[in-house]
Each structure stands twice: as C-alpha cells, then as structure tokens.
Amino acid sequence: MKLQLKFVLYNAISKAVIILAIGAFLPIITQRVVYNHIDNRLLARSDKILKVIRLGGLNEIMLDEDCSFGNYNIFKEEFVSIEPLHQMVNDIGTIKIENTERDFEGEILKHRVLSEAFLFDNQLYALEIGEGLIAVEQINNTLWYFTLWSLIAVIGISIFLDLGFSRFLMRPFYSIINRKLRTINHPTLFEPSQVKTNTYEFSYLNQSINEMMQKVKDAFLVEKEFINSASHELLTPVTVLQTRFENLIAEQNLPDDVADKIVESQKTLMRLSKTVKALLLISKIENAQYLKKESANIRELSQDVLMEISERLISKGIVVEEEWNSEYIFHNCNKSLLHTLILNIVNNAIKYNKQNGKIMLHGSFNENGKYVLKISDTGMGIEKENLKNIFGRFKRFHADDGASYGLGLPIVKTIADFHGILVEAESVKGEGSTFSIVFP
Amino acid sequence: MNTLIVEDEKSLSHEIEIFLTREGFNCDVAFTGKSASEKIYVNNYDFILLDIGLPDMNGLDILREAKEANSESSFIILTARGSVEDKVAGLGLGADDYLAKPFSLLELQARMQAVLRRKHGLQKNTIKVHDFEIDIQNRTITQSGKNVPLTKKEFDILNYLILHKNRVLTRMQLTEHIWGDILEDDYESNYIDVHIKNLRKKLSAFTNVDWIETVRGIGYRVNV
Numbered sequence: 001m002k003l004q005l006k007f008v009l010y011n012a013i014s015k016a017v018i019i020l021a022i023g024a025f026l027p028i029i030t031q032r033v034v035y036n037h038i039d040n041r042l043l044a045r046s047d048k049i050l051k052v053i054r055l056g057g058l059n060e061i062m063l064d065e066d067c068s069f070g071n072y073n074i075f076k077e078e079f080v081s082i083e084p085l086h087q088m089v090n091d092i093g094t095i096k097i098e099n100t101e102r103d104f105e106g107e108i109l110k111h112r113v114l115s116e117a118f119l120f121d122n123q124l125y126a127l128e129i130g131e132g133l134i135a136v137e138q139i140n141n142t143l144w145y146f147t148l149w150s151l152i153a154v155i156g157i158s159i160f161l162d163l164g165f166s167r168f169l170m171r172p173f174y175s176i177i178n179r180k181l182r183t184i185n186h187p188t189l190f191e192p193s194q195v196k197t198n199t200y201e202f203s204y205l206n207q208s209i210n211e212m213m214q215k216v217k218d219a220f221l222v223e224k225e226f227i228n229s230a231s232h233e234l235l236t237p238v239t240v241l242q243t244r245f246e247n248l249i250a251e252q253n254l255p256d257d258v259a260d261k262i263v264e265s266q267k268t269l270m271r272l273s274k275t276v277k278a279l280l281l282i283s284k285i286e287n288a289q290y291l292k293k294e295s296a297n298i299r300e301l302s303q304d305v306l307m308e309i310s311e312r313l314i315s316k317g318i319v320v321e322e323e324w325n326s327e328y329i330f331h332n333c334n335k336s337l338l339h340t341l342i343l344n345i346v347n348n349a350i351k352y353n354k355q356n357g358k359i360m361l362h363g364s365f366n367e368n369g370k371y372v373l374k375i376s377d378t379g380m381g382i383e384k385e386n387l388k389n390i391f392g393r394f395k396r397f398h399a400d401d402g403a404s405y406g407l408g409l410p411i412v413k414t415i416a417d418f419h420g421i422l423v424e425a426e427s428v429k430g431e432g433s434t435f436s437i438v439f440p
Numbered sequence: 441m442n443t444l445i446v447e448d449e450k451s452l453s454h455e456i457e458i459f460l461t462r463e464g465f466n467c468d469v470a471f472t473g474k475s476a477s478e479k480i481y482v483n484n485y486d487f488i489l490l491d492i493g494l495p496d497m498n499g500l501d502i503l504r505e506a507k508e509a510n511s512e513s514s515f516i517i518l519t520a521r522g523s524v525e526d527k528v529a530g531l532g533l534g535a536d537d538y539l540a541k542p543f544s545l546l547e548l549q550a551r552m553q554a555v556l557r558r559k560h561g562l563q564k565n566t567i568k569v570h571d572f573e574i575d576i577q578n579r580t581i582t583q584s585g586k587n588v589p590l591t592k593k594e595f596d597i598l599n600y601l602i603l604h605k606n607r608v609l610t611r612m613q614l615t616e617h618i619w620g621d622i623l624e625d626d627y628e629s630n631y632i633d634v635h636i637k638n639l640r641k642k643l644s645a646f647t648n649v650d651w652i653e654t655v656r657g658i659g660y661r662v663n664v
Contacts, residue, residue, distance in 0.1 A: 239452055284524075291524075
C-alpha cells in the first residue's frame with residue numbers, strides 16, 4: 001500500500017473514531033445538561049408554589065372541591081398538580097424528579113416530573129410539577145443529527161485535502177525514485193542531481209542515494225580499468241606467442257616432428273587464448289560495457305544462427321525442426337550478445353548430439369505471458385548431479401567421453417543475466433537436453 | 441609498401457616485422473608514442489599498425505595528430521584492451537580497421553590487403569588461380585565462365601588459402617578465420633577437413649585440383 005494512502009487512511013480512521021465517540025457521547029451529555037436546566041426550573045417552581053401556599057394558604061391557589069388542584073397549559077407542555085393524600089407517607093419533604101409517560105385524554109406524553117409530598121394544615125398533599133420533554137428531545141435530536149452530518153462532511157473534505165496534500169508532499173520521493181533509480185540503466189550513467197524539496201527526509205534520502213551511486217559508479221570504473229589492464233597484460237604475451245608460432249611454422253624445411261610440436265603448442269595456446277577471452281567477455285558484460293539499444297526478432301535471430309552453423313549441422317547429419325507459434329521482438333537488447341547466447345546453446349546441441357540426430361527449436365508464449373525459446377537435442381544428455389553446475393564458472397567437469405563444457409554456458413548465463421533472461425536446462429541422460437530461454 | 445609498426449612489446453613488434461618483411465613489405469618500428477609521432481612526421485608510410493596501449497601516450501592521440509596533419513597513411517589499430525569505446529573511437533578518428541589481440545598474422549595481412557583494395561584499388565578484384573577465376577568483390581568463383589557453387593564458408597576458406605598462397609595454413613588458422621571469436625571450443629574439431637573435402641569435390645568436378653595440398657599433421661596449402 002502506498003504511504004500516501006496510508007497517511008490518508010490513518011487520518012480518516014482517527015477522525016472517524018473521534019466522531020463516533022462524539023456521536024455516542026453527545027446525546028448523553030446534552031441530555032444531562034438539558035435535564036439539569038429543567039430540574040433547576042422545576043425546583044424553583046416547587047419552591048415558589050410552596051412559598052405561596054405557606055404565605056397565603058391553599059386558597060391562594062384555586063382548589064377544586066376535592067381539595068385538589070390541577071393546571072395544564074393548552075398543549076400539556078407544563079402542568080402543576082396538588083392532590084391531598086389520604087395515607088401517610090414517610091418521605092415528606094423529599095423531592096423526586098423523574099421522567100414519566102402519562103396518558104392525557106388519550107395522548108401519551110412524556111414529561112419530566114418533580115414530585116414532592118408536603119404537609120399543610122395537617123393534611124398531606126402531593127405536589128407534582130411537570131415539564132414536557134418532547135420539544136426538548138426534538139431539539140436534541142436535530143442538534144445531534146446536524147452535528148453528526150457536519151462532522152462527516154468535515155471528514156470527507158479532509159480526506160480529499162489529505163490526499164492532495166500527501167501527494168504534493170510525496171512528489172519529491174517519486175521524483176527521486178523515477179529520476180535516480182529507475183531511468184538510469186547503469187551506475188556509470190549516473191549524474192548526481194538535486195531534487196526540489198524542502199522536506200528534510202527527502203533531501204537526506206536524495207543525498208544518500210547520490211553518495212551511494214557515486215560509490216557504485218567509482219567501483220564500476222575501477223573494475224573497468226582493471227579489466228582493460230588485465231586484458232592488455234594477458235593478451236599481449238598470447239599475441240607474441242601466437243605470431244611467433246605462425247612465423248615458425250612458415251619456416252622452410254621444418255622437420256615433421258618439430259612441425260607437429262608447433263601445431264600442438266598452437267592448440268594449447270589457442271585454448272589459453274579462448275579461455276582468457278571468454279573470461280574477459282564475461283567480465284565486460286558484467287561490467288556493463290555493452291549497450292542494450294537494439295531490437296531483435298527472436299525467430300530471425302535463431303534462423304541466422306542456424307544459417308551460420310548450417311555446415312556443422314550437415315556434417316553431423318542433424319535435422320532441425322522449427323516451430324514458431326508466435327513472433328517475438330525483444331527490445332533494448334544487444335543483438336550480437338543474443339546471437340552468441342543462441343549460438344552457444346545450438347552449438348552445444350550439435351556437439352553433444354548423436355550422428356543423424358535432431359534439434360528442435362520451439363518459440364511460444366507460456367502461461368505467464370512470457371516468450372520462451374526452447375532448444376532441444378537428441379544428444380547424450382547431462383547427468384542430474386551435473387545439471388545444476390553447467391552454468392557455473394570454473395565448475396568445469398568432464399562428461400563420460402572426456403568432452404568438457406568449457407565456458408560456453410557460463411557465457412550464456414552472463415548474457416542472459418545482463419538481459420534479464422532466464423535460462424533453464426532439463427535433461428534425461430541418454431535421451432537429450434532441453435534449454436529453455438525465458439524472455440523477460 | 442612502407443609500413444610502420446608502432447608497438448611497445450618488442451618481441452611482438454619483431455614477429456610482425458619478420459612476417460611482413462617476408463611478405464615483401466618495408467618495415468619500420470617504433471616502440472614509443474613519441475618516436476612514432478616523429479617517424480610519422482618525417483616519413484611517408486602506406487601502413488601504420490598502431491598499438492593504442494603505448495606506455496607514454498594513447499595511440500589514439502597519434503592517430504588524431506596524423507589525421508590532422510592530413511596523413512595519407514592507412515591505419516590499422518591493434519589493441520588488447522578490448523573496450524568497445526576504444527574501437528568506436530578508433531574508427532571514428534578515421535582508422536581503416538581494428539584488430540583485437542591476439543590476432544593471427546595472416547589475418548593482419550588479409551586486413552591490410554582489404555584496406556588496399558578498398559582505398560586505392562591497387563589490387564585486382566579478380567584473381568586467377570590455375571583454371572579458376574575468383575571474384576573477391578562478388579564472392580564468386582568461375583571456371584571458363586561456369587560458376588562453381590560454393591557455400592559461404594567454403595569460399596572463405598578457399599579465398600584465405602589463395603590469399604596466403606604457397607604457405608601452409610593450419611586448421612586453427614583457418615578455423616579462426618571463418619569462425620572468429622565466437623565459439624570457444626573449435627581447436628580440436630575436424631570441421632575444416634570436412635569443408636576442404638567438400639571444396640575439393642566441388643572444384644574437381646571442373647578440373648584437377650591437386651594444387652590444394654594437404655600438409656600432413658599441419659594443414660593445407662594452395663600451390664600457385
């Protein structure tokens with residue numbers, strides 16, 4: 001999940017929690033405040049009534065014939081009632097305030113009622129003062145809904161603002177990633193630059209990446225210099241020997257045994273030279289000294305390889321079967337390296353094949369949508385325990401017949417890695433091997 | 441042909457000199473960039489074989505200097521450093537060819553011939569060998585007007601043998617010429633023998649080809 005989204009989500013969730021809490025507690029709090037007001041009012045009224053009665057007697061308030069008194073306003077919003085009690089109660093003077101629901105001529109109304117028993121002229125009376133709650137509750141509800149919805153609206157707006165702001169805030173981060181890390185194919189092409197930001201963390205990140213890339217770049221350049229020097233130091237003596245042998249073999253009247261020895265020495269030198277060149281090629285690929293700017297049609301490239309190597313196929317009587325289910329253009333590659341990759345695999349398929357054998361080339365997309373070129377042979381196959389070693393450098397081993405796999409497959413592996421290609425080998429001893437080249 | 445060999449490795453310079461002298465070139469040698477510069481300034485060379493990894497200066501600077509002085513010489517760069525940039529830079533500065541070390545002397549001579557043909561037209565594009573006419577430009581071989589159908593590699597082998605006529609070429613030299621650097625396992629293979637066998641068969645359908653000689657244990661020679 002994007003950090004930006006996480007920020008926004010965190011903000012939204014924390015606000016929602018606060019609002020839920022407010023939504024839950026607000027009615028309770030407001031109710032308490034409102035009841036408090038009502039209660040105070042009721043108490044004040046009961047005081048007033050009792051004072052009037054004490055000063056002027058019950059007659060001050062008009063009493064009905066049964067010595068009771070009831071007064072309701074027209075909507076029964078408020079009432080006062082005084083009724084004589086015929087029994088003794090033990091809580092004279094205690095004031096009780098509670099919510100009641102009463103039936104007023106078929107209409108059930110909710111009131112907050114203060115009830116109190118008082119003694120007057122040795123007669124016990126019950127005083128009740130009520131105040132309607134409906135209006136209050138309506139106001140409460142309205143207030144609650146209004147508050148809730150406005151808070152929800154605030155959250156909505158703030159999520160929107162957060163999104164925009166965090167995107168703005170994160171912009172230097174993406175600019176660092178895109179400009180510094182993704183578009184630069186290779187450390188040696190890296191140029192340190194500043195990213196426009198006043199966020200400390202981002203400028204720190206940018207600076208750290210600059211420093212790191214500079215170190216990587218320096219290391220690559222040092223390695224490149226080393227490869228060039230090693231190349232010079234190793235290949236110059238080889239050249240001296242090679243040219244000397246060539247001059248020697250051209251001498252007139254060379255005794256046969258001397259000529260044989262020179263040819264043998266040339267072969268040994270050639271082996272040394274090929275090994276050194278293979279190792280240098282691998283180092284140069286790993287040092288990214290090759291460009292990847294071409295596009296190659298894999299079918300055409302494979303057919304070029306087959307054409308180039310056709311004489312070897314013919315001389316071993318090998319039949320090639322091709323099956324191309326789909327065309328594939330591999331972009332941003334180095335054509336000549338890819339050519340070497342396919343050539344090395346096909347050459348092995350010839351070298352380790354039996355006389356009049358078969359080589360199958362099959363190009364198609366696999367179930368993951370990746371293009372796969374399979375090169376199979378009907379050769380002697382590779383032992384299972386050797387299979388994992390065939391791409392390893394210096395994991396040189398010898399097959400039963402003394403043939404060695406040399407550095408051909410490590411070169412294949414290096415070229416594949418350089419292009420992000422996966423090469424896999426399967427083999428059944430005695431039946432043949434299949435090399436799968438899985439393009440990225 | 442006046443040739444200057446600019447190479448700090450004296451034994452290599454010596455071997456090149458022996459070979460080219462035997463092939464009829466006049467050779468001069470320079471072991472440092474400084475002496476090379478002076479020699480190029482004073483003398484007029486047809487060929488300058490230039491090692492770019494010189495101890496006192498970059499060979500490419502000598503090339504640049506010479507080109508600025510409108511030198512008519514043909515430059516072939518010899519290098520063991522093998523970085524791609526060097527090759528691009530060398531050819532960009534106007535070198536005629538580029539040969540990576542280790543190289544075969546035969547290959548060097550073949551490149552020099554190709555440069556001559558390309559630049560000065562001094563060499564004929566058709567060579568007559570016994571009864572056959574070889575057109576190097578169009579890569580065809582004919583016998584009294586009739587085309588001999590050779591594969592690309594067969595033509596390359598025959599052409600190379602003829603270019604170095606009267607000299608024994610080993611299987612390795614031939615292999616390296618037709619396959620180059622790509623494959624690393626060819627020094628023991630007998631593909632060359634198969635090619636020569638096919639070549640003889642195709643040519644002998646027209647006329648006797650005993651001028652392609654097998655030199656026991658070593659290789660092949662075209663006698664003219």
